Amino acid sequence: MKVVSRFYRLSDAGTRTVTLTVDGTPITAQERDSLAAALLAHSAKASRRTTRLDTPRTAYCMMGVCFDCLVEVDGHANVQACMTQVREGMVVRLQSGLPEMRGRND
Amino acid sequence: MTDPDLIIVGSGPAGMAAASVAARSGARVLIxxxxxxxxGQIYRNIGENRDRLGWLGKGYAAGTELVDDLDHPNIHxxxxxxxxxxxxxxxxxxxxxxxxQVTSAPYLLLATGAQERPVPFPGWTLPGVMPxxxxxxxxxxxxxxxxxxxxxxxxPLLYLVAAQMIDAGTPPKALVETQxxxxxxxxxxxxxxxxFALPLLLKGLGLLHKIRKHRIPRFTGATAFRAETGNGGTIQFSFDASGKAHHHECGLLLTHQGVVPSTHMTRAAGIAHEWKATQECFHPTSDLWGRTDQPGLHVAGDGAGIAGAEVAAIAGRLAARDILHQLRLISAGTRDQTSASDRGALWRALAIRPFLDTAYAPTEAFQSLTDETIVCRCEEITAxxxxxxxxxxxxxxxxIxxxxxxxxGPCQGRMCDLTVRGILSANKTTEPPAQPRARNPIKPIPLGELAALASEPETKP
Structure with a gap:
């Protein structure tokens, strides 16, 4: 048994879709999805690896409590995917361990 | 809105009902x-769904009216x-x-609701395990x-979710109960x-009947939960029940052990909290009107103590009337008279709690964790x-x-605090856990946002 997504999407005529990219790959989501819902609908795989033990995680509580759904959104690290609504053209990067420290010269 | 009379944090049943009552008696409300x-979570997205998705049930559809009542010029x-x-x-x-931004008002109602009680067991952090x-x-x-x-x-939520899944055409593979x-x-x-809370009791029986009718395999008295990742990303779920070890493969393992008040905001506000032994959680101390020991601060709904959506809406209305009275928009007599029927309804709705709290108490299986079990999900600290x-x-x-x-970690103890306290008190049998505290900021915010705030005068939404 290979798990593609752990969820069925109930067909919902009339709902518009948006396209975002996850680590460069385009995925479609429904316009009212939270980013966490869009990621869960798209894949059964981890959306994050932890900072201490490098273990896989996906969104857990879906209501802003647990912070397991942290991703990078449009260049901002540690965004709660379950508290973020999808937008057309959103650029998402999955986090693995601690985010890189990027120096600024200004 | 300039200068609200009342700020309500949370737009679940308590917050919505409070806003409706307060606004219609002349108070300006900011939610x-x-x-x-x-x-809130119970009526999440009801304004968009309305009578669509009938499989979510009548209890969910009941939230429509509360959402519609927010449409009032005094509510922002x-x-x-x-x-x-x-x-x-x-x-x-x-x-x-x-x-x-920073906003002030003479009164603040904290209607912050509940979160699911964390359910630690080996494997509860794996992709494919969720509440x-x-x-x-x-x-x-x-x-x-x-x-x-x-x-x-x-x-009860476990039965409700099972019934909703059945009605949506995707029944659960099994129902594994720790009761x-x-x-x-x-x-x-x-x-x-x-x-005295017969409608609620009948609703519960209806859910159980549906689960039986659809022959969902049921296990009771289950202990020793363990989840492991199987081939292709499946979850291998094992547990003990009726003296036998059981192993099931599934795509998703959905766990639940009841809900507990979300208390970070009420703690950080300095409100006194008490330990509720029958529900094994803290809740802010308040009187019948939701008044707390902090001036201007009321609480209502599950955040004030777990009692469900019906009680939350009632408690929201009671708190709103007390605030209206303190704002001198209604007299004490009016407050009391208009609250009489709500008081009766409150008593009837609360009548089911001793039964529910005893029947579905968090089981000892989750208090005697194996050493390998991760307790703090953020920092990955084991029992x-x-x-x-x-x-x-x-x-x-x-x-600790x-x-x-x-x-x-980033969740600030929301996922481990109760378990940590359980482990701390494991060798003590007498006193309840120490008074909980939470420090501001109660949700992480970027330093840049904080710095920008410091350079601004107080703003009004």
Whole structure:
């Protein structure tokens, strides 16, 4: 048994879709999805690896409590995917361990 | 809105009902809610769904009216608005779209609701393991239905989610209950009183009937939960029941052990809290009107103590009338008279709690964790590491934080605090856990946002 997504999407005529990219790959989501819902609908795989033990995680509580759904959104690290609504053209990067420290010269 | 009379944090049943009553008697109300739409978790997205998605049931559809009542010129709602600090005044700091602002009002009603009680067991952090309530949120907001799912744990929500999955055409593969026969027997003595809440009791029986009719395999008295990742990303779920070891493969393992008040905001506001032994959680101390020991601060709904959506709406109305009275918009007599029928309804709705609290108490299986079990999800600290810290002399959550970092990750202890306290009190049988504290900011905010706030005068939404 290979798990593609752990969820069925109930067909919902009339709902518009948006396209975002996850680590460069385009995925479609429904316009009212939270980013966490869009990621869960798209894949059964981890959306994050932890900072201490490098273990896989996906969104857990879906209501802003647990912070397991942290991703990078449009260049901002540690965004709660379950508290973020999808937008057309959103650029998402999955986090693995601690985010890189990027120096600024200004 | 300039100068609100009342700020309500949270637009679940308590917050919505309070806003409706307060606004219609002339108070200007500002609602702050961190979700994108009103409803709280129980009525999440009801304003968008309305009578669509009938499989979510009548209890869910009941929230429509509360959402519609928010449409009033005296009510201003800000969504995606996270309150991260509250100070005497009352004053709140809140963040929206990466920008923070400070708002004050004479009265503040904290209707912050509940979260699911964390259910630690080996494997609870794996992709494919989620709380049942989280899956329900996905049903309500994105019409996503659990695929090849097993429901495991205890509590009325487990039956409700099972019934909703059946009605949506994707029944659960099994229902694994931790409730033991002795819990069921102990709860029976509370049934006569629960009969005053007959509609709720009948609703529960209806859910159980549906689960039986659809021949969902059921296990009771289950212990020793363990989840492991199988081939292709499946979850291999094992547990003990009726003296036998069981192994099931599933795509999704949905767990539940009831809900507990979300108390970070009420703690940080300095409100006194008490330990409720029958529900094994803290709640802020308040009187019948939701008044707390902090000036201008009321609480209502599940955040004030777990009692369900019906009680939350009633408590919201009672708090709103008391605030209206303190604002001198209604007299004490009017407050009392208009609240009489709500008081009766409150008593009837609460009559079911002793039964529910006994029948679906968090089971000991989750209080006697194996050493390997991760307790703090953020910092990945195991029960064994916590016990080692206790053995070395840690006597309170602060010691535990210093020694292990448990509770110091981004969730700020929301996922481990109750378990940590359980481990700390495991060797003591007398006193309840120490008074809980939470420090501002109660949700992480970027330093840049904080710095931008410091350079601004006080703003009004």
């Amino acid at each position: 702050l809610d961190e979700q994108p739409r009103p409803g 709602c800000e969504f995606g608005a996270t309150v991260w600090r509250s100070d005497p005044g009352p004053t709140v700091c809140w963040s929206q779209n990466g920008h923070s 049942a309530g989280a899956a329900q949120i996905l049903m309500k907001t994105s019409t996503l239905l659990p695929r090849d799912a097993i429901l495991a744990g205890s509590g 033991t026969r002795s819990m069921a027997i102990r709860s029976a003595r509370h049934l006569p009183r629960a009969a 064994g590491e916590l016990r080692a810290a206790v053995a070395e002399g840690a006597t309170g959550p602060r010691h 934080k210093t020694a292990t970092r448990a509770g110091m």
